[in-house]
Amino acid sequence: MVGSAAAGAEMANDIIGGNEYYQVKEGDTLLEIARLHDLGFIEIVSANPGVDPWIPDTGRTILLPSEHILPDAPRRGIVINRPELRLYFYGGGDGPVVTYPIGVGRQGRETPLGSTSVTAKRESPTWTPPPSIRAERPELPVTVPPGPENPLGMFAMNLGWQNYVIHGTNKPYGIGRRVSSGCIRLYPEDIERLFYTTEIGMPVMVVDQAVKLxxxxxxxxxxxxxxxxxxxxxxxxxxxxxxPVPGLKERIFTTAGKHAARIDWPAVARAEQAKRGIPIRITQ
Structure with missing residues (x-):
């Protein structure tokens, strides 16, 4: 578990990836830059405060937040961190952890927290709008066949929670945002990779961790x-x-353990104020 074993700090490796940089070209938007680099909208905007997401200055250097602390959750199967708008895939063995940006449920249709599993996999799925969506949009057909109008995209994986699915999308610019009816969306290229590496019965955990250590x-x-x-x-x-983050100081003390005297509290305060979604070293 991340952050739960300070005594093993010298041996731990809880961070994957690495941040990169991109120089804005004429006509770029942060939405397009995010798609190009497998990032979500909110995470690229958060990492680049003061940058107009729709008309960024040509020539400006953009931080691509591709470094991540692993969530505090069992490292097996699929772990989804809701506020981070990101999915982590642990395939087992010595294989690398793979992470993808996601879209999740909007306000009032939140993606639920807790544990479930993958119960079915569907390629070229048909979409049957559930009653809750049909109540909002009665004009919808009873079923939507595979194709460009299907909001599930080309791949879907049913979860043990009724009517909740991990799937692709025909609206890729909703990735990294809270715009779905509760399902978890991935870019078309990402869901294809995830689909073929996921097995039925694989555990899925959805957590709410705006702060990771x-x-x-x-x-x-x-x-x-x-x-x-x-x-x-x-x-x-x-x-x-x-x-302010409730209980942040206590969490840091608990995680730091015998290293608590090394905490750089000014760095903690700056990170808490900025909330840029990038790993910051807080020991010195």
Whole structure:
């Protein structure tokens, strides 16, 4: 479990990937840059405060937040971190952890938290709108066949929770946002890779961890994302007022253990205020 075994800090490696940079070209948007680099909308906007997501300055250097602390959850199967808008896939053995940006349920249609499993896999799926969606959109047909109008895309994996599915999309610019009716969406190219590496019965856990802590190289890192509410505000207004993280100091003390005296509290305060969603070293 990430952050739960400070005594093993010297041996832990809780971080994957690495941040990169991109120079904006004329006509680029952050939405398009995110798709090109397998990132979601909210995460690229959060990582680049002050950058207009629709008209970024040509020539400006953009941070691509591709480094991630693993969520504090069992490292098996699929782990989905709702506020991070990201899925982690643990295929077992010595294989690498793979992570994908996702879209999740909007306000009032939140993707549920908890544990379930993959119960079925469907290639070229037919979509049957559930009663809750038909109540909102009675004009929908009873079923939608495979094809460009199908919101499930080309691949779908049913979960043990009724009417909840991990699937592709015919609207890729909804990835990294809270716009679905509760299902988990991936870019078309990502769901294809995930589909063929996932087995029926594989566990799925959905967590709510806007703050993640993890060790690598004997140093403690912290990654803070906007909360679900802050992410909604960021998308609606283009900005939000960060709120303090409840219990943050206690969590850091617990995770740091015997290394607590090494904590760089000014770095913690800066990361808490910025909430850029990138791992920051907080030991010194």
């Amino acid at each position: 993890g060790w690598t190289g004997g140093e403690l890192y912290m990654e803070i994302h906007p909360t679900v509410a802050e992410g909604d505000e960021l998308e609606e207004k283009g900005w939000y007022m960060p709120t």
